[in-house]
Amino acid sequence: MxxxxxxxxxxxxxxxxxxxxxxxxxxxxxxxxxxxxxxxxxxxxxxxxxxxxxxxxxxxxxxxxxxxxxxxxxxxxxxxxxxxxxxxxxxxxxxxxxxxxxxxxxxxxxxxxxxxxxxxxxxxxxxxxxxxxxxxxxxxxxxxxxxxxxxxxxxxxxxxxxxxxxxxxxxxxxxxxxxxxxxxxRTMPPSVAAATGMDALVHAIESYTSLRASELTDGIALQAIKLISRSLRQAVLGGNNTAAREDMAMGSLLAGISMGNAGAGAVHALAYPLGGKFKVAHGVANSLLLSYVLRYNAVANLPKFAEVAKAMGEPVEGLSLRDAAFSAIEAAARLAADVGIPAGIADVGVGQADIPALAEEASKIDRLLNNNPRRLTLRDIEQIYRDAYAGRGASGS
Ligand SMILES: [Fe+2]
CATH class of the missing domain: 3.40.50.1970 (Rossmann fold)
Incomplete structure (x- = not known):
């Protein structure tokens, strides 16, 4: 070695x-x-x-x-x-x-x-x-x-x-x-709280499952996933909920520390072209792609994705490792839907004909793709965009 x-x-x-x-x-x-x-x-x-x-x-x-x-x-x-x-x-x-x-x-x-x-x-x-x-x-x-x-x-x-x-x-x-x-x-409108909160969740999940994750970042990332998963809905939908706001502030900070050191992955790489070409807000773009990238990535590190599901509050007890890992996909899709973020990239104006150029652009972002737990070819990236276009991916394996 x-x-x-x-x-x-x-x-x-x-x-x-x-x-x-x-x-x-x-x-x-x-x-x-x-x-x-x-x-x-x-x-x-x-x-x-x-x-x-x-x-x-x-x-x-x-x-x-x-x-x-x-x-x-x-x-x-x-x-x-x-x-x-x-x-x-x-x-x-x-x-x-x-x-x-x-x-x-x-x-x-x-x-x-x-x-x-x-x-x-x-x-x-x-x-x-x-x-x-x-x-x-x-x-x-x-x-x-x-x-x-x-x-x-x-x-x-x-x-x-x-x-x-x-x-x-x-x-x-x-x-x-x-x-x-x-x-x-306290002055954040709900739509901004939803988008930025999902961005923080993506930072935590991507850094926890990053190839650069370490003992120094793992516990921090898992705690971020817990805090965000338990409080994002209330922070967005619950009016003046100070406890939920505190959880989100701390969750976002922890997720930032973890991401700043272990890096982000394919969700961010595929989200950047949506931001640049279609002016989709960063947090919304990440949220739109999260469940589809999770579906692609989960098999590459079942134990870690099972931990993600557990930290998100999924009842993984008694499930096979694979089922536990894949339950993170549903959990992410449900959370995004509950806070009002659309389920697919067609909802933000992306057409099927745009996908090859988006994939080409995303495939160049080695800084992020190199951290991703599963290797991605240009075809893989295109397929993830196609799944996200069709709104497929949240249904598990
Ligand atoms: Fe981000």
Whole structure:
């Protein structure tokens, strides 16, 4: 056996603060990062909901000066990031704070690192470990429960030249501090809670069954699957359910830690082209494909998929290993349906004729496909899209 075949890497932000109300610690954390002038990165939705005050109040109380940049859009393109970096280049800030969903947090990460690498070509960073120097310290506070971006070393941008989402992964994208405060998720509309919550579930399942999974990530991923499976329905449908919101905030954080270290797999690889070409929200695209990819993957690691089913609350006692593993497929499909996400990709405007191009695009995403527990050929990928088109796959073996 190759000496390094069991080598695993585990990276985290320096500090992770969790619990309702922890955003009040922001001023103290900013001071500990050595900052007295801060750039706050957000979007117009967060400004309208009043959540921005959750960040500006503690900064004011600590006497820290700040500028607000609210120009981040959903699924940000490379050009936007270059424009925003130019806009803030004269601010003289020493720390970047991101408050928002995945697009905002990814943008905050990139703006922090761009400040430390003036003149660098953003496109040359696509891939892994291509960023030369560290950037400014970074504090991230998610307002959705799903992206996990606050604890990962990845930022995703949309490339308008080929309509494909491109990932930038680097140790320099890890936050100094992640503040995961479930109260910040209180303004999420149910559709966003559903999509981001399913994204978090996919992070947990894919990282647990990833070929890069390790003892360091397995327990974290399983706990994420448990928390999300038991509370997503209530968080989406149950109105102001604070306990469910706390479960989802913690589940999403754990799923992000696991995914950030063990990686995601084929669900994400097949979802990216749906996001790029059909503008399907990331969490919805993942959710649409989850049960179909599970159906393909389950046979490749029956014990682990049986554990997934168990963590999802399925009654696996007395079942054969195969039946237990396959019950995860039904469980995932039921959860997605209960929170209002369609069952197949035809529902989001994909035609059968689009499938070969989607499969071609997905087949290039080796960064994710290499983690998947079962090998995929181009034909396999096409077949999964066809199953997802026809709405087949949730019926087990
Ligand atoms: Fe994701």
């Amino acid at each position: 190759d000496l390094f075949s069991k080598l695993s890497l585990f990276r985290l932000p320096q500090t992770i603060l969790t619990g309702p109300g922890t955003i009040a610690q922001l001023g103290r954390e900013a001071r500990l990062c050595g900052a007295d002038k801060v750039l706050v990165v957000t979007d117009k939705v967060i400004r309208q909901t009043g959540l921005l005050e959750e960040v500006t109040d503690p900064l004011n109380e600590s006497g820290i000066a700040f500028e607000i940049l609210d120009g981040v859009t959903a699924e940000p393109p490379f050009e936007l990031m270059e424009r925003l970096a130019a806009e803030v280049s004269g601010y003289g800030h020493q720390l970047v704070v991101g408050i928002g969903g995945g697009s905002v947090l990814d943008s905050a990460k990139l703006l922090a690192v761009m400040a430390g690498n003036p003149g660098a070509d953003l496109r040359s960073w696509v891939g892994t470990d291509k960023i030369e120097r560290p950037g400014l310290p970074l504090i991230l506070a998610p307002t959705t429960a799903g992206t996990g971006s606050e604890v990962t070393n990845i930022a995703v941008l949309t490339d308008h030249s080929d309509h494909v989402k491109k990932g930038i992964a680097s140790r320099h994208l890890l936050a100094s501090t992640a503040i995961v405060d479930s109260q910040l998720t």
